[in-house]
Amino acid sequence: MKEILVLHGPNLNLLGSREPQVYGSMTLEEINRRLMAEGERLGIKVRCFQSNAEGALIDQLHEARGWAAGVIFNPGGYTHTSVALRDAVAAIGIPVIEVHLSNVEAREEFRQRSLISAVCWGKISGLGWKSYWLALHAFALRFQEDEMR
Ligand code: DQA
Numbered sequence: 475m476k477e478i479l480v481l482h483g484p485n486l487n488l489l490g491s492r493e494p495q496v497y498g499s500m501t502l503e504e505i506n507r508r509l510m511a512e513g514e515r516l517g518i519k520v521r522c523f524q525s526n527a528e529g530a531l532i533d534q535l536h537e538a539r540g541w542a543a544g545v546i547f548n549p550g551g552y553t554h555t556s557v558a559l560r561d562a563v564a565a566i567g568i569p570v571i572e573v574h575l576s577n578v579e580a581r582e583e584f585r586q587r588s589l590i591s592a593v594c595w596g597k598i599s600g601l602g603w604k605s606y607w608l609a610l611h612a613f614a615l616r617f618q619e620d621e622m623r
Pocket of ligand 1: 484485486548549550551552553573574575576577578585
């Protein structure tokens with residue numbers, strides 16, 4: 475069975491209570507629960523991890539080389555600042571989809587630049603928790619296409 479890492483960056487542990495008008499009212503646990511259940515339905519094992527620490531996120535990306543067929547990554551505020559996370563994504567040779575709950579392009583100017591996007595397979599933003607959901611489905615389609623080849 476294919477496995478996917480869902481990686482959440484800083485402050486996403488506070489989802490549900492954190493600026494709900496921007497990020498919605500669903501908790502991180504609920505998002506993870508839905509992704510794992512949908513993964514099961516699609517025949518994909520979903521493993522979730524959250525950290526507020528840049529180094530821990532980098533370690534997870536490195537470790538994913540050993541087991542993950544794809545990564546769904548919300549780098550949070552590090553999206554806009556972290557050369558080290560960009561380098562980790564570029565280094566691992568696994569397709570990564572960058573996701574954001576909010577529409578970062580429609581927000582403050584500093585959020586409109588992502589250091590991560592250019593080294594990702596794709597990016598989904600602005601659809602709330604459904605950004606993650608659609609990323610999972612994009613991987614399911616990719617895996618199906620791989621199998622047909
Ligand atoms: C975010 C957008 C970032 O700009 C912000 O720093 C976050 C969350 C999102 O999912 O919309 O922490 O990645």
